[in-house]
Amino acid sequence: MLNLKEPDFPSSEQVVVNQRHLAAKTLFESLIKPSGIRVNGNQPYDIQVKNPKFYHRVIHQGNLGLGEAYMEGWWECERIDLFIEKLLQAKLERHVKNRLSLLWPLFITRYINLQTAIRAFxxxxxxxxxxxxxxxxxxxxxxxxxxxxxxxxxxxxxxxxxxxxxxxxxxxxxxxxxxxxxxxxxxxxxxxxxxxxxxxxxxxxxxxxxxxxxxxxxxxxxxxxxxxxxxxxxxxxxxxxxxxxxxxxxxxxxxxxxxxxxxxxxxxxxxxxxxxxxxxxxxxxxxxxxxxxxxxxxxxxxxxxxxxxxxxxxxxxxxxxxxxxxxxxxxxxxxxxxxxxxxxxxxxxxxxxxxxxxxxxxxxxxxxxxxxxxxxxxxxxxxxxxxxxx
CATH class of the missing domain: 3.40.50.150 (Vaccinia Virus protein VP39)
Structure with a gap:
């Protein structure tokens, strides 16, 4: 007798997560396109993504998310120096809208002296x-x-x-x-x-x-x-x-x-x-x-x-x-x-x-x-x- 099993469909929650990752990936790739960098490309400055959560993290956390994701092994790059150089030369910040979470440090440093004598050490x-x-x-x-x-x-x-x-x-x-x-x-x-x-x-x-x-x-x-x-x-x-x-x-x-x-x-x-x-x-x-x-x-x-x-x-x-x-x-x-x-x-x-x-x-x-x-x-x-x- 054939042992028929119901197809293992992803849960609705997993579908939402996958859609979020896909949307973040699409946005990330469109943002870096002017730099000439490609995801999983074969150039030394191309980024190799190991964890699909990478895209959402970087989109929402910017430089902090990019650095922390590398520390955690979520992405690799043969020449990080060239990767950063190309990102900066493309002036991608002009294409990214400011987020409140990224503006908060600017507010803090503008109105609070973070380099007082007590904090200096x-x-x-x-x-x-x-x-x-x-x-x-x-x-x-x-x-x-x-x-x-x-x-x-x-x-x-x-x-x-x-x-x-x-x-x-x-x-x-x-x-x-x-x-x-x-x-x-x-x-x-x-x-x-x-x-x-x-x-x-x-x-x-x-x-x-x-x-x-x-x-x-x-x-x-x-x-x-x-x-x-x-x-x-x-x-x-x-x-x-x-x-x-x-x-x-x-x-x-x-x-x-x-x-x-x-x-x-x-x-x-x-x-x-x-x-x-x-x-x-x-x-x-x-x-x-x-x-x-x-x-x-x-x-x-x-x-x-x-x-x-x-x-x-x-x-x-x-x-x-x-x-x-x-x-x-x-x-x-x-x-x-x-x-x-x-x-x-x-x-x-x-x-x-x-x-x-x-x-x-x-x-x-x-x-x-x-x-x-x-x-x-x-x-x-x-x-x-x-x-x-x-």
């Missing part, structure tokens, strides 16, 4: 204190965690040395000068200036891990490291430098930061700011970066910085070498991938995917010229004409 706990072993494997010997200068360099070490030399030359350092390094990281630039230009350096950081590392490694040099917020500075210096620090200051504090530099800088002094710069003025950043990488961070624009410096400084020089950051990030990524087998006991697979996405998506942003890297030279009360360095 949060990013150190989230990012800079996660483990010196990771950064030692990923960075060069100087532990420089900012854009390198690749003009005549072939290796990461050469490019970071060139960046530090360029900063010191722009500062016009002379033996015996007092230099302040605001946001000194692991102390590489402070050490370079002390060793090669014979200056006395005060270097501040808000990271315990960076502070302890730098104090031990450079105890033989004329450097005073301090675990301190920039708002607590009260001494005077011949020169001031800040590298990769302004991204943590926040739009409500740019003027206060500039006033603090003005208060601490000698009348004939020079200050150099090395920072990522956005093409437009914003008060918030990519929500995925804010949640997982740099809490309360925001990238300034040239307009915001020049406004903050107005009446305090003469901006002597602006030097943009943003594409060099893409190359720097790719070098960090390659180092991280090569060294991960020695790190995986501490940093699990989810962290591995998070960190890869961070490095490669940022590289894509610089490749698309969505962000820039600029060095601003500022002076006060100088009668002579500043001659810039390159």
């Amino acid at each position: 949060a990013v150190a706990k989230q990012h800079y204190n996660i483990g010196n072993d990771l950064f030692e494997k990923m960075l060069d010997e100087s532990m420089a965690y900012s854009c390198a200068y690749w003009q005549q360099a072939e290796t990461l070490q050469q490019a970071q040395d060139a960046k530090m030399n360029l900063l010191c030359r722009k500062l016009k350092l002379e033996p015996g000068m007092k230099l302040l390094d605001i946001g000194c990281g692991w102390g590489g630039l402070a050490a370079y200036a002390a060793e090669h230009f014979s200056v006395s350096v005060t270097a501040i950081t808000i990271s315990n891990a960076q502070f302890e590392y730098a104090v031990e490694k450079y105890k033989h040099l004329d450097i005073c490291f301090k675990l301190q917020d920039y708002r607590d500075l009260n001494e005077h210096y011949d020169r001031i430098v800040s590298v990769g620090m302004l991204e943590h200051v926040g739009h409500k504090n740019y003027r206060r930061f500039m006033k603090k530099v003005d208060d601490c800088l000698a009348p004939q002094g020079l200050a150099v700011l090395h920072t990522i710069v956005d093409n437009t003025s914003n008060t918030t950043c990519n929500p995925w970066i804010n949640k997982y990488i740099f809490v309360n961070g925001v990238v300034p624009s040239v307009a915001q910085l020049s406004k903050a410096a107005e009446g305090l400084f003469v901006i002597e020089d602006i030097h943009n070498f943003g594409p060099d950051y893409a190359k720097t990030l790719m070098a960090w990524h390659d180092n991280f991938i090569a060294s991960y087998p020695t790190l995986n006991a501490t940093y699990d697979k989810r962290f591995y995917r998070m960190w890869r996405y961070y490095l490669l998506s940022c590289a894509g942003g610089f490749k698309a010229r969505y962000m820039q890297l600029m060095q601003l030279v500022m002076s006060k009360n100088r009668a002579d004409c500043y001659q810039s360095e390159r």
